[in-house]
Amino acid sequence: MWEEEIGGTGKKEERSGETEGTPEKTSVSDYRAESGRTGHTDARDERQYSAWESRYQRQPSPEPDNRTPWEEAPYRSRRRKRSGPLFLIIAVLLIVGISVFIRYSLVNGTPWQPYGSLPSLPFVTSPSSGQQEETTGQTTVERAPVGDGTTLTISSPPGKALTIQDVYREVSPSVVSIMGTLPDATAYGTGIIMSADGYVITNYHVIEGSSAVTVTLQDDEEFDAKLVGGDAQTDLAVLKIDSENLPAAKFGDSGALVVGDSVYAIGNPLGVELKGTLTDGIISAINRDIYVDGRTMTLLQTNAALNSGNSGGPLINVYGQIIGINTIKMSSYSSTIEGLGFAIPISSAKPIIDELIAKGYISGRSAIGITVSDLSDTAAAFYKNVRGAYVESVDTRSNAYKAGMRQGDIITVVNGVEIQSVDDLYAAKEDCGVGDTISVTVYRNGKYLDFEIVLMDASDLS
Missing domain, CATH: 2.40.10.120 (Thrombin, subunit H)
Incomplete structure (x- = not known):
């Protein structure tokens, strides 16, 4: 129920079942009839009707929507069809971007430096x-x-x-x-x-x-x-x-x-x-x-x-x-x-x-025969928070390759010492000479593997 005072008559109209809309009056005569006034229309009636008409501007009722809930208007359907390829392209680019970012993180979490630069x-x-x-x-x-x-x-x-x-x-x-x-x-x-x-x-x-x-x-x-x-x-x-x-x-x-x-x-x-x-x-x-x-x-x-x-x-x-x-x-x-x-x-x-x-070389330098880099935090999270030295490459002439070490391995332990970084790896083998055997544990595809590797002279791999 809602009440609304009409014109200046002081009379209030009660309307049931309506929450918005416009009263059904289309002329001064209609207005006079409802207000209980009879006789000729005078200037007062014209003024009061004009005031009412400006307040309740008649609006056309919208056409009824007879579509079932699962039906959509044709123009909306066309928009969905056009946006489908766009969403597919965005998804593909997002996947590619994530893949590139993970690969970069595996190589190094540090910013890139130009080749030949002063380090x-x-x-x-x-x-x-x-x-x-x-x-x-x-x-x-x-x-x-x-x-x-x-x-x-x-x-x-x-x-x-x-x-x-x-x-x-x-x-x-x-x-x-x-x-x-x-x-x-x-x-x-x-x-x-x-x-x-x-x-x-x-x-x-x-x-x-x-x-x-x-x-x-x-x-x-x-x-x-x-x-x-x-x-x-x-x-x-x-x-x-x-x-x-x-x-x-x-x-x-x-x-x-x-x-x-x-x-x-x-x-x-x-x-x-x-x-x-x-x-x-x-x-x-x-x-x-x-x-x-x-x-x-x-x-x-x-x-x-x-x-x-x-x-x-x-x-x-x-x-x-x-x-x-x-x-x-x-x-x-x-x-x-x-x-x-x-x-x-x-x-x-x-x-x-x-x-x-x-x-042409410095003799007596021991080498495993690998190229390694640090794992960034992002890469470590990708490998279930495994920390270590990431193996970028393995020289096929080296004893490490013969023992089974491969690119993508993560070195986690050397001679019983936990490896968190490349510096840890160098420190672990610092006192080892050419011909010494080191024990190496690597993480690969969710498993830990152990290798025994005989250190070589770096000059043999140059």
Whole structure:
């Protein structure tokens, strides 16, 4: 029931069964009849009817809907038919996206780093691609002859320091650009001419995984380089180009450095477009232990600006002598970090370089024969929260392959030690030598498998 006062008569109409709608009055006469008034229509009636008509505007009643509940209007049916393919496409794209994301997470939970870049710590666990390679088998650059008796010579400093301009004029001709050809990318770095007959020193991570390497001199002359030898553990490599009378660099004693000594860096930050860039700074620390890829490297720390592309370039003293090989920069994705660069002391690099030139490899380095990476939290959840080192690849020549280890395995235990990361794996086998047997447990397809693996000499897999 609802009541509504009509016009100015004071009379109220009661309507039953209606909750909304319009009173059924279509003329002034109808209005007069209901209100009890008779006789002629006067101006008052006209005014009251007009007021009523404006308040109750007659609306046409909608056509009755005789469709059954499960029937839809034709236009709605057509919309559903058009949207079906769209939903299917979205579903397919979503599945593909999830698959790609899981695959990326399996490889590494850390952000991507460009090949050949100066590695950043502590957030990037590998110098090049985020993967940690235990063998050097993927580098297929043509090999150069070894054993010609060439060695790196370290000289005492001359009596007089040079100006920064003189340092640049003397050293920059000995600094070269390095370009490595990778399966799906190009690596850029810096190198140092060690001898007039074409030996060039650089970081191993600059040429790691390359099938060919090009060396470009300061005057833009290019050479196809051959690989004399490389060592991933010390991040050093020696190349050879076919040339004579090259401007060889001079090398100084890094052991004579003290904190506060002025130093300079020359290199190709961010690529060849900025080649020959000079930066300066000081020695910030000596014998700084930096944990890299499961091993400790003892390095020189400097605040001279180093960036991607400086890898393998020289750190120079005030006498124009090379006293370090730039290799690592500290950076963060969540905050700004500047002035934290690191270089391999030339005094500790010399025996490695000499052995690479003599034999092409460093002997006595034990290897499992696998490439591994850390599992991200997302990937660990995908594997029911299994933690360990994810096996990216297994060298088919290795004892690990012969024992049954395969790509996709997750190493969880080595010699009874639980493995949570790649660093744990390196630490677990750190004291094991060539020929030692290690016990390895892996997770594969919901099961745990045990292997006994005899460690090999890394040189046998290079």
